Amino acid sequence: MLKGARGIRRLHRAARGPYRKLIPNQIGLLTASSVLAASALWYSQHTTIHNDAPLPFTPEKKNLEWSGGFPSTQNKTDTLTTLVWGSNRASVLSPLLPGSVTIKKPFAPDWLNDVALRDLALHEDHAACVDARGDVYQWGEGYASRTLEDGPTRTLSGKDIIKLQLSNNRVFALSKSGTIYILDANASKQVLDKPISTWWKFWASPQRLDFAQLTPQTAFGWGEKFTSISAGRDHLLALTSTGRTFSCPINKNANVCGQLGFNAPSLVSPYNVPKSLASSSYDAATSLGPATDRDSQDSDDSGIRFCTTLYEIPILKGVEMAQVTAGARSSFARTPSGKVLAWGANEHGQLGLGTTSISDVITIPSEVVLWPTRSQQATTRCLDVSAGGDLTGYTIERTPANDEATIVELLMCGDGQWGGLGNNVYSSAQVSPLRVKTISGLVEYNDATRRRQSIPLRSISISPTGHVLATLEPVSGDRDVHAWGRNQDYELGNGKKAGVSSPMPVVDASNGRLLLQRKRAREVRDLEGRICARGIEVEQDIAVGCGCSSVYWRLV
Template structure:
């Protein structure tokens, strides 16, 4: 048997060698008969054929996880769903457009956008940040310049229909924005905090225009407006070497800032900045013009901002109008309170001195900080339980930072810590990481505060929630990671909370040790909460109490008429891509071969998805 197999194998090998020798001799004879000119022509033809076959095979390659309608793209980029490569940097908006904040240049301007629609004034560009308020909006382009628009910014209803976003701050390398009803705060990469008015005709109510020179070389060619250089906030503490402000967060009347050394600062820009103790300090001062007999050109006016609940504890329990005591009346004089809007200083919170803070977040009338070991402290307004201090804690004003207990859902033996805080309006979210024994870590989302319109995501419309409840739909999720070959938690990437009561939630692209947006095949986007102005993007006006996928419609922009949803409904997926170039708002190229990713933002009764530069 074995001998017969070996003889058969020899016959096969001999036959193969004969064919090979025949092919070699034939090729040699063909080459010998060709002239030198014919040899060059044959080589060129063969090379062209090989290149053509290689290109065709590369362009026709289809991966098993690619969508059916995926166009031909390079391996370093991924297209946006249902858009071509040229339209991949499209910004989608939906919700209220009463003041021209999401579609300022359309004629006639629609009052509301029911489903995600392409915003022409922000398409084709990637931004660093985007923010919407009630009557005005602002963004930072890829160069770091600030643009503002909206009826509130142009000072007249309907004026935004004829005006595009206006450049208001240039050459400062801005990285983050915080918008309020009267101001826009801009944080630069160097750690400077600039203040811009929310209206183009309004001046910042301050008596100083001093500002440190920008590190950008573009600043010397920028012609400042009639107000001079932009106003920069100073600090009442001496900053250490290389210490700078790394984050800002604004509420209704106060601003929180965090330095790279973990120090927490607060800034009042209204007489109600400490109405519920949200400022964290009562003693502030501002610069005012000095009398004629004082040689100095400026003097400091000290003001003590007493919370209203401490000034009159029974204000809400009695209908009788009572005057404050003489001491409080002298302390809170009308002139002094009105002068607080002239303040241009960031004050360190006294009770947090010596405590290294990792994150500082401002709610509407409340404040939160997260320590490096994962503990949470909160203070300010608490009438809806937005501080998360418990259902039995009925005090409406907490002027001192108090630890938030997050152990209601866990046993005493379960290690846990807070890794992120998100607040907006009267709602707060805490991202908790826990691990039970040898099980993989798990990420939970806890919510507390005002849930009348379903903003808590718990499936109930609870008006006040003092004990943080778990958002079950997006909590405790695991996935198998092929890189580590183990279960990993599905982490949240973005939680954006609107001041008016709706939430946008996006999962992280990958749970592995290295996250690459360029290799991202899509992230789910969920929303819940208020929907009276179509801010959920589902074409309805019914409030949603549980996280629901945002629908993606085949959008076709049409000028001169109100945009309508056309096509088949599906889930909207957030994506990352690599683009050949990134332009600023003026159309000039800023970056090449840059990585950008879609980022959701929940604004004032509106929502948007824009491309953010990494």
């Protein structure tokens, strides 16, 4: 889109130039004026001119070498198109664009045309995704310093991966069979000095990528497997199909706030951590002393084999959980009945424990009482816990007293200095969950049931840097996306740089509301450009990173 009067002047000069060569001087001025007037009239009737509109963004050139050479399908109406916006720092949003580029409004990179993913994860200086075949691809300057002609690199393949989680220097991948793999985020540390080959796989290529598997400390029951993982800054949480909760340290800082949950109620020290923090033996847990003793240990936490054991959280043994979520230094677990336990860092009130707990560190899983001021006859249960950095969101379902209709609401707590609390409040510490009014308690009329019903929240994604994306799922139509919080890198997609303290709809290229769809795709390609599925159900989903956002197509 052209920018204000300057853009009109460019249009005028472009229209005036040729006519000076073809028309005599005596009538050139009059004719040129007519042409300019007609051009301006046509342009004003067909184009909306915004004085503060950004300059148009030029898509990157198609790279046919790494993408398999399939032709561009951008002009096709049924093309699966991924949208990205915000800072491309470290080439995280698009590896084919310079890291200095900032994308102010949703933009569609060509290299993801007709690509549906199983998962997408964006971190500060590296990113990864799982394509439709279950292979992991990595990119970003934190992964490797590469030229703009290089695209994502396939790293972990043949493992049928369904879920990814990233930390500063690790990539965790969960397979469909329940195996958790760990590999380094840096390409130079993934190379094996000597490729591994086994005699029973003599027909296969030798393993050239260095990765490890995380194994549980205790034996699993029949059919039990890991079904979910969530990574914080220094720790990993995992959930099994039977509802057991495990945690694993990523580095020596994994339990500085008690976020591993290894403390028993009788223990005072918050440094009851796996033995991996003290030695190279990973088969037991031990209680270390003060932080000075812990930091003086010689254990090297730079490699992926620092700790390859997942430890069941002792105080949660025998308690079935339906979800685990990790914040930067905090941990959350939700039961099937909708109760929530939280522990770890709490200096910003990110656990949501209210004024009853003023400690900056909670080492014992404690119940979060959601909306204690409500009537005792009303029932409240948590449907989902979302966390990012020091900000937490609780999606709750509330049934008012003497009313059959349920209300779905979003509560936020923690560090909202950028407006991430979503209620026109800028506070660096919100200890009690605060209701996000704009997208809470919404109802619609269902023609099928002839009754009013609540509009549920489909998903919440909170970035480590303080902005939030949320999607609503009305029965009557497509899902719209709302964004709020930090906006210094244009991560809210509104073309402006000021933060927003209340949810605002994200707009698309035509300045209409960005609506997420679900449909049957004509064809789905992997990241090598090969068709891997036809006529398969896909839907759009959201993902956020440090100062950036994305809407991508995901396999249903």
